[in-house]
Amino acid sequence: MATDPYQNLLNLLSKFDKTEKYQPFEVISTSYKTFNEGHSHINTDVLIPRSLLSKQAPTKCPIMVRIHGGFLVTGSSRYPPWFANWTLDYALLKGAIIVAPDYRLLPEVSGKDILEDMNDFWRWIHSSGFFKVVHDASAGHIAPDVSRLLVVGESAGGYLAMHLALTYPSDIRAVIGAYPILDLKSRFYTEAYSKPILGVPNMSNDIVEEHLAMTRATSSPPVVTAADPPDRLKLAFSIFQNGRLLEFLGSKDPDLFPMERVESLATTGSLRLPPTFIFHGKQDSAVPFEGLERFVDLVRETSPASVIQFLGRDGDHGVDFEATLETDWLKAGLEVISGAWLDSTNVHSAL
Template identity: 35%
Template structure:
């Protein structure tokens, strides 16, 4: 078994008991949340990390290990935490309002004891006592969007801290180049062909990459994202924060060479967040780094990462 700070996608979750729990049903389709319970969980109350997956709100999967940064493994274990990682519906089949509704419904299930009820009824990890007063929310890219939207929507004080990796704070748009270097940009007509092929009532809430990567390129490069997501600015953290007077302590990580989510979007969000009274914002811009640069990063090799995680722990566990 690999050291906790040296896992790969192939063994990322080897030190956890891994479960899938449905938290919402639309017709016959269940939207699930992954649950990671460390095999060496210590007695006592368990802190919790709610971690959302990325994928531009177009693709992704709650238990996809390739995008789950390795540093989260020792970070989770040493803090005696369990991880809950929800799926959610995707655009273009679903709107931004649909996605935010899934976010709301997840939190209702979570605060209603959904995790404990599932574990007690279906697993050997019974009678886990979750410390709801110590809740960390995290996510990368689109998961960062979900984390920030959670922080802005949940009542003040519910979420103790946020860790957002290169978050989408504004809608997804690009220039003429593909978001994926090895993939040519599909024509705009590919979007129409895809939508015509979708059976009415179909629910899409999980797609393991590279599935739907062509949609990411097409929707962003042809600037048709909002056509399907919706144009309500309050669906984006950089605008929603203007209506709020609080934000949980937040650490944002972003590479200044990010070719998928522009670092300028995070900068715009941080500037607005810092205007809030009592705001605690740590913004780490990593020189020369692209999207997803931190997936194999180790905190013992990167002082900035170690310092940032300590900053988060001090606020999460206070």
């Protein structure tokens, strides 16, 4: 009997579903935003290394903002298979607090709403609310150092990480984009044709239509801010494989498109980008490799002074799933990021 490619994918994801990976951290879940007249909220997780808490010594900690992927349709801040082990280990090694936000998901909201969530999150992480969460969890021993801030994002999270980098470059020391979605107007996202993703053939367009019909039939459609696959994973595949991303994301607002933003900022002489490390699988079936090449070429052409490392590796989406801090290519890329992120003599304006 032939195996089901979609079930094979779920079986693969289940191999990485290990919640004990968070044991080295004290995890505090809180909200950074309310909406729907205060009746709904959006969650963020704050992960503080237990090794820092046990010292009970005054410590000012660097911050890693980590934004989850999931096609902007599914995923959550702490879904284990998509929270790369090397990211957690990197934070432990550097004594950093991880802050991992959720955000509203397509298609119930638009891309503009999602970027609004990211901007609200950014304000929250610079507010007394965030400092109080860390203060209370550490009995006042630990304080977040917002002057040393790294942003990490995978796939759709990489798209949102780049939004933050282009919007708040002076606030961010460095950026890591793992196979980020950056060339959103390419044919892959706007046209329907055969495009197996991670070995899964095209999902029927009916999946999207049925979801929309169900939403329209509800007097108060729920706004989804987190979903752990398999929840909404077929919906995500169907939207992407049938070329419908911009239908829900939006197509007219230039702020939604990183390449247009780079061109616009360069035209006005205001393009700045923190030191950036992007890596990508050359055979990536969910985010075409060529789109990342176009983005990096554009940045290098319009902002030659920008520090941007781009590494293509053989592999599909999630090329870093089994990488460790001792994996040669990752170790080399992180060396530059570590200097930009943590060097106390590294004044951002000089980068």
